[in-house]
Amino acid sequence: MKVENFTETSEINELFDLFTYNKGASMTRMLSSFLNENLFISALKSYLETFSYSNAEQDDLWRHFQMAIDDQSKIVLPTTVKSIMDSWTYQSGFPIITLNVSTGVMKQEPFYLEKVKNQTLLTHNDTWIVPILWMKNGTTQSLVWLDKSSKLFPEMQVSDSDHDWVILNLNMSGYYRVNYDKLGWKKLNQLLEKDPKSS
Template sequence: MKMENFTETNEINELFDLFTYNKGASMARMLSGFLNENLFIGALKSYLETFSYSNAEQDDLWRHFQMAIDDQSQIVLPATVKNIMDSWTHQSGFPVVTLNVSTGIVKQEPFYLEKVKNQTLLTHNATWIVPILWIKSGTTQSLVWLDKSSKVFPEMQVSDFDHDWVILNLNMTGYYRVNYDKLGWKKLNQQLEKDPKAIPVIHRLQLIDDAFSLSNLQEFGHLNIPN
């Protein structure tokens, strides 16, 4: 991370605005989500004890989490903790992750609050290392990772002729929006109309939140959100 010298108090304050703290909290929650609570707390405790009377940098925190990962074999990551977290902390914004349930293809792209009119913004080829906790028809599935712009997960496929449905970002621990193809939204709508309680409350809220945020992009005319 590039180090800069600041001479004015307001320059320093700008580094620690509400957005910075919110993103930091979201990063911690996501990290805890793809690890486990004991591992997360243990690594954090080790870090705090080591640097209780001295200054620390971001990489020091990741190093303590990596040490905790290396001391066990149950959790396997697709990259080092530093590489995973740097993909989130060293670039602005966050992605929208889109699942095509017909093909099982999951892709990521930068999320914009409105339709991008400036084409130069579209050349921003940001890629995050995205942890995806997910459920299929109410059953929690194994964690998968989207570590490139797109990837195929056959286990996420559903057919128009079955009763399965898929929701990504279990318990909303990931720092990203989620979108689905037309069939994916259709299957979720059908389940909500048939038995809404089959989808946990947090995910019903998540679907509404993502749908309305994404609707600003004018790409989601097929959405039909039940009451």
């Protein structure tokens, strides 16, 4: 975030409160989770070496991560690192991701801890580019991206008659909350009743 044209100390303090630092740490963890650890450390090291005795902006950090992505072929992102991370840094709050396991439709909506003072600031077009780490029936699945307000993931469908189950946001590495439809919660409840120590 850029800090400019603020005349009051209170306005500046609002930008750098506990929530801001917690969100920054959570977004860093999320970035690390959809990259691999070696790539994350390599990009961060490059950034720190380049800007060790100078000023930098967030775009400089994203540029170093993009350079690391461009230098390999294993990890493929749906768009640039800057686009992904800007969707998080230029919006307040975070999304709640809801999966309907009956249909496989996943949607995102803004989630705010407090009621927003000016509701006109919120538009229903606010979307994040969300990395979804997920598991089905105890097996970790390939990372998917929710980059629209809703998207169909047929591989996440389960029916009431089978023993399948799906869980999103493995290791709580993503900066979002998760909700399921009634069947999704029922399947997870059945799983925990059968084996309370299951994933």
